[in-house]
Amino acid sequence: MTLEARALGPDLARGFMLLFIALANSHYFLRGSSVLGGYPRDGSGVDAAAIWLISTFVDGRAFPMFGLLFGYGVAQIVRRHEELGPRRVRRLLWRRAAVLVVVGFLHAVLLFAGDILAAYGVLLLLGAWLVRWKDRWLLLTALLFFALISLPSDGSLTISSDPPGASMLPPDVATMVVERAKTSAFVSLFGPIGFITPFAVGLWAGRRRILEQPESHRALLRVTASVGIGAAVLGAQPISLMLAGVVTPPDQPTLEVLGPLHDATGTLGGFGYAALLSLIAARVQARPRPVVDAIAAVGQRSMTCYLAQSVVWAAVFTPFLLDLSDTLTVTTTAVLAVMTWLVTVLLASWMRRAGRRGPFEALIRRVTYSSTGSRPAGPPSPPSPSSPDTVASSRL
Template sequence: MTTSSQVRIPGPTAVTERALGPDLARGFMLLFIALANSHYFLTGGSVLGGYPRDGSTVDSAVTWTIATFVDGRAFPMFGLLFGYGVAQIVRRHDALGKWPVRRLLWRRSLVLVVVGFAHAMLLYVGDILAAYGVLLFFGAFAVRWRGRWLVILAALFFLLTALPSGASLSTSSAAPDASALPPDLSAMFSSRIGVQPFIMLLGPIGFACPFLIGLVAGRLRILERPERYRKLLTATAIAGIGAAVLGAQPVSLMLAGVTGVPDASTLELIGPLHDATGVLGGFGYAALITLVADRLSQRRGPIVTAVAATGQRSMTCYLAQSIVWALAFTPFLLDLSGTLTVATTALLATATWIATVVLADRMRRAGNRGPFERLVRRVTYRHP
């Protein structure tokens, strides 16, 4: 007879059992998240795709680089890794017995929504944590579906992303409004309370395809077994990143000022093209970093270890970035949105990422998994 002392309680994966690939991917891609988020605060002159149009040659070069390799490419990779992590949770609980994994996932969903809502209200209105929480709430119903149905549904969401539309951020001409740059605390809360639910409820549509593919990849443990899936990972890296770079060029060259701004109907085509190929680029980045991690797994240096530690604390480091954006760009604080350029903002984003890498490595040395990671695990698993 099994006693209570013999029952194994489900819990998070121990640090020593974690694969390097997913952690290294999360840690490095937080640099791309910083680059993708920070330029949307800039003002001055006309703004297109989140970039002021009156910058220098250096600004144009940085704009082309970020629009080609970063914008719309990092977030899909995080969506993939999010689904991959959910598949790991389900597999781990299946191995321990008939635990109510769906309720566990719903608790995880709830804490993401609550933290994400607070994050949007207090720091950064473009929060994605709450959107991930909503996605997980509905995705919990799909964790037992057959792989083929997950792939078919992912393909449908991908086609939805590729449909002609004027809603793409990459071609939007809207300048930052009061929800992003509030003139005072009253305007900050009153404007964000209307914008944040919109992002929280519609954001999952853009992340659904990577999330579902992540579920499939997690079941097969592709990112944990690169030696078994090397050909698949290599093909995905080449095809995904190649498609992302080529598909970005109509928008990237336009934003950099190399080509002119086309008519509205053309913008409705090239914007979704940029977004859809960015999803493929997210898959490619995940595959490439997994292959690199496999080469580095036996000889981890201090930099690789620190970046992986950042990936293990990705939620804490993501929120730490928003503290910098709030201080730097809020009009009643430092108010640098009209002072910084695209190039100097990219430097600020890079410096912020480096600071979070140093912070994460110090937490690793101290044996601290990160305050928000501990919070999520405490609520999810209901024990320390």
């Protein structure tokens, strides 16, 4: 598929999602006299405001959006290759999953212990069986796992008081490899449990082409955007105000309720963000849109841009490199995250104009379609801002 044939909505959502992921990931590297929810608690008033903003609008909201878009893209792959038959499509998805697992593991060990690519690879190994499920079973599965993540638990990152460990800030290369390998294995095996709900909903939405044909689903998208984002903002407040130092942390049993509440409403927020960006894409579809196209270019190269962020985190925070975990604050780290995202926007926009795919997108396509004979040949042409997009993305 050439990039000019891609729908704007899913790519725009992916592009913005990577800004949120940068903000969500970077503050977990910071040290402090005490840490709660990944935030040092000894910052300034400006830091407290930044903590409130990020924990309200970003933390626990970006990754459900990632999962929704991942499932949506899988549904697009299945539809485009339906003529291959269920078995060959399943093998195609398994090859894609294998690339995610391998690249994700290397990413975790060499750059960033919080990698999610391997977890999504494992999810796709299992999810390849879900693509043939009827809609009602997909939605019931999504509802079941949503209920599970809503149960009281001390496993939410939003209530963790652990400082960054050796896997995040390794003192040397040997420790880095050993600790991150263990962390990657743990996240890959248990992470998919929390991603099943958005993945299943994404499969359901992808079958209906909801994000790529927003004009036909405007009412649903508006309700999803308003209810999802509203629930995410309201549901975040007990934790966000606590993390910002506005209210005193409650006792542990209460925290074990509030943490999952933050996470569960964040899943709804991820759905809401995807719906909102799809509606925005519909409004700007026929207009000149250099900024929108640049952000969508990030979405078209999301795997490459995601990995590029980790190069920055590794260089800036690793103790045997720049080691700025004690120097940067929540605010300056957020600025670093935004600047990193902006650099990937410029890089992706340049590749779009040059008609080039991201290197990791090219890799995953080459492996995925190696034996199907259906892989599009040659690099894509730069998309025309005025041409309507009618086919959805099938990539991360």
